[in-house]
Amino acid sequence: MNGIADFFIIVFILLGAFLSLVAAYGVIRLPDVYTRNHAASKAATLGVMSVLLGSLIFFYVKDGYFNSRVLLGIVFIFMTSPVAGHLISRAAYNSGVKLWGQSVQDDLKSAPHMKKTASKDH
Amino acid sequence: MKTNDVILQTATKIVLFVIVLFSVYIFFAGHYTPGGGFVGGLLTAGAIILLLLAFDMKTVAKILPFNYMNMTALGLLIAIGTGAGALLFNKPFLTHAFTYAHVPVLGKLSLHTAAIFDLGVFLVVVGVTMTIIQTIGEDE
Numbered sequence: 001m002n003g004i005a006d007f008f009i010i011v012f013i014l015l016g017a018f019l020s021l022v023a024a025y026g027v028i029r030l031p032d033v034y035t036r037n038h039a040a041s042k043a044a045t046l047g048v049m050s051v052l053l054g055s056l057i058f059f060y061v062k063d064g065y066f067n068s069r070v071l072l073g074i075v076f077i078f079m080t081s082p083v084a085g086h087l088i089s090r091a092a093y094n095s096g097v098k099l100w101g102q103s104v105q106d107d108l109k110s111a112p113h114m115k116k117t118a119s120k121d122h
Numbered sequence: 123m124k125t126n127d128v129i130l131q132t133a134t135k136i137v138l139f140v141i142v143l144f145s146v147y148i149f150f151a152g153h154y155t156p157g158g159g160f161v162g163g164l165l166t167a168g169a170i171i172l173l174l175l176a177f178d179m180k181t182v183a184k185i186l187p188f189n190y191m192n193m194t195a196l197g198l199l200i201a202i203g204t205g206a207g208a209l210l211f212n213k214p215f216l217t218h219a220f221t222y223a224h225v226p227v228l229g230k231l232s233l234h235t236a237a238i239f240d241l242g243v244f245l246v247v248v249g250v251t252m253t254i255i256q257t258i259g260e261d262e
Contacts, residue, residue, distance in 0.1 A: 069144075069147075072140065072144065075140070076137065076140055079133060079136065079137055080133065080137055083129060083130065083133040086129055087129075087130060094125075
């Protein structure tokens with residue numbers, strides 16, 4: 001195992017762990033469900049992808065074993081995690097969860113298909 | 123309320139193939155690495171459940187026209203058949219046999235009758251899981 005590979009493995013894994021920590025702080029400190037979801041679905045996705053990339057390089061360099069399942073996992077998380085965030089946010093909006101008090105813009109409120117459901121629910 | 127599910131449905135159409143491919147891989151990898159019929163069956167059932175979440179039950183029944191109870195029965199029949207097949211060769215019940223075959227494209231393959239038994243397990247797990255989910259899901 002050479003030094004350049006070591007460097008990249010360490011950088012990727014520490015960066016991934018740091019981004020996951022940032023995501024956790026974001027979930028704790030941000031004010032409403034949409035901003036929390038934003039932090040969780042973005043930072044955690046990149047954090048997990050970068051940890052997986054680090055482990056992929058580690059096993060490729062150390063054992064010469066290219067684990068295609070990890071590559072598939074990276075692609076899978078990249079595809080599904082934002083969709084999950086979108087669905088959670090939309091479910092929260094459709095069930096009437098309020099935005100943060102200091103929010104200034106809510107474009108979805110004036111959307112034609114939202115108006116109908118809002119008048120039906122409230 | 124008519125909701126717009128285009129993001130979920132499009133993501134499902136792509137992700138479904140990844141899950142099914144991975145479940146087939148897990149099923150065949152079961153002999154030498156972690157995996158096997160049970161996990162592979164649950165993964166396949168999970169892929170079908172994702173399809174059920176993104177679309178409705180009638181559409182999924184049109185895409186995959188399986189009777190899952192018959193699938194369970196077929197899986198049990200396969201499992202019993204591989205066990206009873208040993209009796210034909212004057213061996214105890216559930217004795218398995220294997221051989222190495224040289225196939226032109228794929229190379230050296232280890233063909234084992236335990237894989238056919240695992241196929242039975244696979245079918246039973248998919249059938250039972252989908253029967254449970256669909257029975258709970260339909261409220262007509």
